[in-house]
Amino acid sequence: VLRVELLNIGTEIMMGFIVNRHAAWLGRQLNQMGAELVRQVAVADRPADIRDAILEALSRCEVLITTGGLGPTSDDLTRDLIAKTLNLPLHEDVDALKNIEERFRRRNLVMPLSARGQALVPEGVTIFQNAHGTAPGFAIPVTMEGAVCRWILVLPGPPRELHPMFENQAKPLLHEKMADCLSPIACRVLHLAGRRESDVADKFESDLSGLEGLEIGYCARPGDLDLRLIVRGESTQERVDLMNRAEARARKLFSTDIYGMDGESLESVVIHRLLEKKIHLATAESCTGGCLSNRLTAIPGCSEIYRGGWITYSNEMKSLQLGVDPHLIEVHGAVSEPVAKAMAEGALSRGNAGIAVSITGIAGPGGGSPEKPVGTVFIGLASKAGPTVVNRFHHAYERETFKFMASHSALNMIRMELL
Amino acid sequence: VLRVELLNIGTEIMMGFIVNRHAAWLGRQLNQMGAELVRQVAVADRPADIRDAILEALSRCEVLITTGGLGPTSDDLTRDLIAKTLNLPLHEDVDALKNIEERFRRRNLVMPLSARGQALVPEGVTIFQNAHGTAPGFAIPVTMEGAVCRWILVLPGPPRELHPMFENQAKPLLHEKMADCLSPIACRVLHLAGRRESDVADKFESDLSGLEGLEIGYCARPGDLDLRLIVRGESTQERVDLMNRAEARARKLFSTDIYGMDGESLESVVIHRLLEKKIHLATAESCTGGCLSNRLTAIPGCSEIYRGGWITYSNEMKSLQLGVDPHLIEVHGAVSEPVAKAMAEGALSRGNAGIAVSITGIAGPGGGSPEKPVGTVFIGLASKAGPTVVNRFHHAYERETFKFMASHSALNMIRMELL
Numbered sequence: 001v002l003r004v005e006l007l008n009i010g011t012e013i014m015m016g017f018i019v020n021r022h023a024a025w026l027g028r029q030l031n032q033m034g035a036e037l038v039r040q041v042a043v044a045d046r047p048a049d050i051r052d053a054i055l056e057a058l059s060r061c062e063v064l065i066t067t068g069g070l071g072p073t074s075d076d077l078t079r080d081l082i083a084k085t086l087n088l089p090l091h092e093d094v095d096a097l098k099n100i101e102e103r104f105r106r107r108n109l110v111m112p113l114s115a116r117g118q119a120l121v122p123e124g125v126t127i128f129q130n131a132h133g134t135a136p137g138f139a140i141p142v143t144m145e146g147a148v149c150r151w152i153l154v155l156p157g158p159p160r161e162l163h164p165m166f167e168n169q170a171k172p173l174l175h176e177k178m179a180d181c182l183s184p185i186a187c188r189v190l191h192l193a194g195r196r197e198s199d200v201a202d203k204f205e206s207d208l209s210g211l212e213g214l215e216i217g218y219c220a221r222p223g224d225l226d227l228r229l230i231v232r233g234e235s236t237q238e239r240v241d242l243m244n245r246a247e248a249r250a251r252k253l254f255s256t257d258i259y260g261m262d263g264e265s266l267e268s269v270v271i272h273r274l275l276e277k278k279i280h281l282a283t284a285e286s287c288t289g290g291c292l293s294n295r296l297t298a299i300p301g302c303s304e305i306y307r308g309g310w311i312t313y314s315n316e317m318k319s320l321q322l323g324v325d326p327h328l329i330e331v332h333g334a335v336s337e338p339v340a341k342a343m344a345e346g347a348l349s350r351g352n353a354g355i356a357v358s359i360t361g362i363a364g365p366g367g368g369s370p371e372k373p374v375g376t377v378f379i380g381l382a383s384k385a386g387p388t389v390v391n392r393f394h395h396a397y398e399r400e401t402f403k404f405m406a407s408h409s410a411l412n413m414i415r416m417e418l419l
Numbered sequence: 420v421l422r423v424e425l426l427n428i429g430t431e432i433m434m435g436f437i438v439n440r441h442a443a444w445l446g447r448q449l450n451q452m453g454a455e456l457v458r459q460v461a462v463a464d465r466p467a468d469i470r471d472a473i474l475e476a477l478s479r480c481e482v483l484i485t486t487g488g489l490g491p492t493s494d495d496l497t498r499d500l501i502a503k504t505l506n507l508p509l510h511e512d513v514d515a516l517k518n519i520e521e522r523f524r525r526r527n528l529v530m531p532l533s534a535r536g537q538a539l540v541p542e543g544v545t546i547f548q549n550a551h552g553t554a555p556g557f558a559i560p561v562t563m564e565g566a567v568c569r570w571i572l573v574l575p576g577p578p579r580e581l582h583p584m585f586e587n588q589a590k591p592l593l594h595e596k597m598a599d600c601l602s603p604i605a606c607r608v609l610h611l612a613g614r615r616e617s618d619v620a621d622k623f624e625s626d627l628s629g630l631e632g633l634e635i636g637y638c639a640r641p642g643d644l645d646l647r648l649i650v651r652g653e654s655t656q657e658r659v660d661l662m663n664r665a666e667a668r669a670r671k672l673f674s675t676d677i678y679g680m681d682g683e684s685l686e687s688v689v690i691h692r693l694l695e696k697k698i699h700l701a702t703a704e705s706c707t708g709g710c711l712s713n714r715l716t717a718i719p720g721c722s723e724i725y726r727g728g729w730i731t732y733s734n735e736m737k738s739l740q741l742g743v744d745p746h747l748i749e750v751h752g753a754v755s756e757p758v759a760k761a762m763a764e765g766a767l768s769r770g771n772a773g774i775a776v777s778i779t780g781i782a783g784p785g786g787g788s789p790e791k792p793v794g795t796v797f798i799g800l801a802s803k804a805g806p807t808v809v810n811r812f813h814h815a816y817e818r819e820t821f822k823f824m825a826s827h828s829a830l831n832m833i834r835m836e837l838l
Binding site for chain 2: 013014015016017018019020021023024025026027028029031036037038039040041042043044046049053056187189196197198199201202205216217218219220221222226228283285288289290291292293294296297298300302303306307308309310311312313314316317320321350351352365394396397398399400401403
C-alpha cells in the first residue's frame with residue numbers, strides 16, 4: 001500500500017481558529033485510490049517546526065503532501081523552507097506568473113509586489129497551475145539519499161483551491177508515478193441504531209470463520225454505532241466476495257438494526273422511505289424543541305412529504321394547539337404515555353398526515369422524580385394504518401445530546417414503522 | 420510558554436470518516452490558559468505508529484495529550500500501548516469500574532465482559548473519572564530518562580466526554596503542576612453580528628494609541644465576526660488595564676453590534692434578555708424548519724419564557740395553524756412580506772406571547788425567481804408593544820448554512836427589539 005503523510009501548515013490551525021478538514025478529505029481520497037494516509041501532522045508557521053516535520057516525513061513515507069503556507073504574506077513559509085530543505089534553487093515560473101497577473105487583472109486590481117513571489121517554484125518540479133487561486137502547487141521528485149519518500153506534493157491551503165488541484169493534477173500524477181505502490185481496497189461502513197460498541201464487537205467477532213483477511217473497525221457516535229469493514233488484496237473478485245460475505249454476516253447478526261451504509265444518515269433514510277411510500281409526516285415536539293424537525297428539514301426533498309410540526313414547549317400549547325386534554329396532563333403529567341399518545345394523534349389529524357410522531361420528556365437538570373428521572377422520554381407514533389404506539393426511553397445525557405438522542409429514537413421509530 | 424503536543428488516535432480519522440475537531444477545540448483551550456499547541460499528530464489504530472508518535476512527542480514537548488482509543492473494542496489500543504511504552508503495569512481502578520457498571524445498570528443493560536477492560540489504568544496515574552461515558556482518562560507523570568515531557572494526559576475521543584474532562588479535570592491539573600511554564604495571558608473575544616472582517620479591522624486598527632502591546636485577531640464565522648483581544652505580560656494589573664481599555668475602545672466603535680463576549684451565543688443572549696424582561700416568545704418557522712426553535716431550546720431556562728412554535732412547512736399548515744389568509748399566499752406567495760407578517764401575528768396571538776418571530780424563505784436549490792432569488796428570506800417580528808416589523812434578507816448559502824443564517828437574523832431582530 002502507498003503510505004502517505006500529510007503536513008498541514010498554519011498558525012490558525014494550531015490556535016484553533018479553523019477546523020482542519022483537509023485530513024478527512026484527503027484521507028477519503030487516498031483511501032479510494034488504494035493509498036493510505038498513515039500520519040497527519042499540523043504545525044504553526046514556524047520555520048524550525050516546519051523543517052523538522054518535513055525531514056521526519058521524508059524518512060517515513062513514500063509520499064508527503066503539504067497544505068498551506070503558499071500565500072503572499074510574511075507568514076507563508078512553505079515554498080522557501082521546502083526548497084532550502086531539499087537544496088533546490090527557486091525560479092519564477094512564467095505560466096504561474098501569468099495566472100497571478102491575470103487574476104488581478106480580472107478583478108481590476110493592481111498586483112502588489114508581494115503577490116509575485118507566489119510564482120516562484122523549486123527547480124525540477126511538476127507544476128500544478130491553480131485554477132481557483134494565485135499560488136501554484138507542485139510535485140517534487142525526491143532524490144535525497146536515505147529518503148524513503150519519492151514525491152512531495154505541495155498544495156495550497158484553501159479547500160476550494162486544494163480540492164480541484166488534488167483531483168485533477170495530483171491524483172493523476174500519483175496514479176502514473178506510484179502505480180506500483182497503490183493497493184486496491186474495498187471499504188463499507190454499516191450504521192447501526194440502538195446498539196452498543198461492546199455488544200456489536202462481541203457478537204461480530206465471536207465467529208470470524210470464512211472472513212479471514214477482513215479488517216474490522218468500530219466508531220461509536222451518539223445513538224449510532226458504525227461498523228467498518230475493510231478488505232485489501234490484489235484480486236477485485238476476491239475483495240468483492242469477502243466484502244459481500246462480511247456484509248451478509250453483519251446483516252444476519254444485526255438485521256434491521258442496520259439502518260444505512262456509508263454516507264446515509266438516519267434522517268435521510270427516513271425521508272427517502274417516506275418519499276418512496278408517499279406517506280406524509282407531522283411532528284409534535286416538546287423537550288426536543290425542534291431538534292427533530294431541524295434534522296428532517298436538512299434533507300433536500302423533505303418538503304414533499306413533511307407537513308410540518310409543533311413545538312409545544314408549554315402545557316397550554318399542548319392543549320390549545322394539539323388538542324391534548326388538560327385533564328390528562330393534570331393526572332399523568334406532561335411527560336407521560338397518555339400525553340405522548342394524545343400529542344401524536346393531535347399532530348396526525350391536525351397535520352393531515354399519514355404518520356405523526358410526538359416527543360415529551362425531561363431534559364433536566366430540574367424536573368426529575370424517582371418514577372420519572374431526568375432523561376425520561378416518551379415517544380408516540382400515530383399512524384393512519386394502525387393503533388398509536390408509545391415507547392419509553394431513558395437518555396441521561398446533557399441537554400444537547402439528550403435532544404439529539406430523543407430525536408434519534410423518534411426517527412428510528414418512524415424507520416421501524418416503515419420497514 | 421508551555422509547549423503541548425496533541426496525538427489523535429483513530430483509524431476513522433485517517434480514513435476520513437470523521438473530521439478531527441479536537442485540535443481546534445484544544446488549541447483554543449490551551450491558548451486561553453497560556454499554553455501553546457505546537458504540534459498535532461494523528462495516526463490510525465496501529466500499534467507501531469501509535470508507539471512511534473508517543474516516543475517522538477516525549478522528546479519534544481512538556482505535555483502530551485492523547486485522544487481516542489480508550490473504548491472497549493479490539494481496535495482501542497491507547498491504554499495498553501502507553502502502559503507498555505512507559506513500562507507501567509495496568510491495574511483495575513475500583514471507581515472506574517463502578518462508573519462503568521453504574522452506566523450499564525442505569526440503562527438496564529447487562530455489562531459485557533469487554534466493557535470491564537476500560538477500568539484498567541496504568542499505575543501511579545491521576546485518574547479522570549468519566550462523567551459522560553465509560554472509559555476514564557488519566558494523567559501520567561513522566562519520569563523517563565531523557566524525556567522533555569513531564570505529563571501525558573490520556574483523554575477519551577468522543578467530544579462530549581473529552582470536553583468536560585479537559586475543562587474540569589485536565590485543565591486544573593495543568594494549572595497546578597505546570598504553573599511555572601504557563602505564560603499569563605488575558606484573552607477576550609467580542610462577538611459582533613452583521614459586520615465584515617475588513618470593515619471591523621479598518622475601524623479598530625485606524626487608531627491603536629494607548630493600546631500598545633495588544634494583540635488583535637479576527638475570526639469570521641457564518642453571521643458573526645469575532646474580535647479577539649490578547650494581552651500578554653507578567654503583571655495582572657497591567658494586563659487587566661490594557662484589556663479594559665481595548666474593550667472600551669471596541670464597544671465605543673461597534674456599540675450594539677457587539678452582542679456578547681467569550682462563551683456567549685446569540686441565542687443565550689436573547690433568552691437571558693427575555694428572562695430579565697419576563698417577555699414570552701413564540702416562533703413560526705417555514706424554511707428554517709425548526710433550526711431557530713432548536714437553538715433557543717438549547718439554552719437552559721428557556722422553558723420559562725419560550726411558549727413554543729410552529730413548523731409550517733406547507734401552505735396548508737400556515738393557514739390552518741397560524742391563521743394566514745390563503746388569499747395572501749395566493750397573491751403574494753408564501754415567501755413574502757405579508758405572509759411573514761401574518762405568520763408572526765398568528766404566532767403572537769395563538770401562542771399568547773409578548774413577542775413572536777416568523778421566518779419564510781427560499782432555501783433552494785429550486786424555487787427561486789428573478790424577484791425572489793434562492794436565499795431570499797422574510798423575517799417578521801410581532802410584539803404586544805408595537806406594530807409588526809418585517810425585514811428582508813438574502814442568505815445565498817447551501818441548505819445548512821442558509822437555515823443557520825436565517826435563524827441568526829431572526830435572533831438578532833429579537834435582540835435589537837429588546838435593547
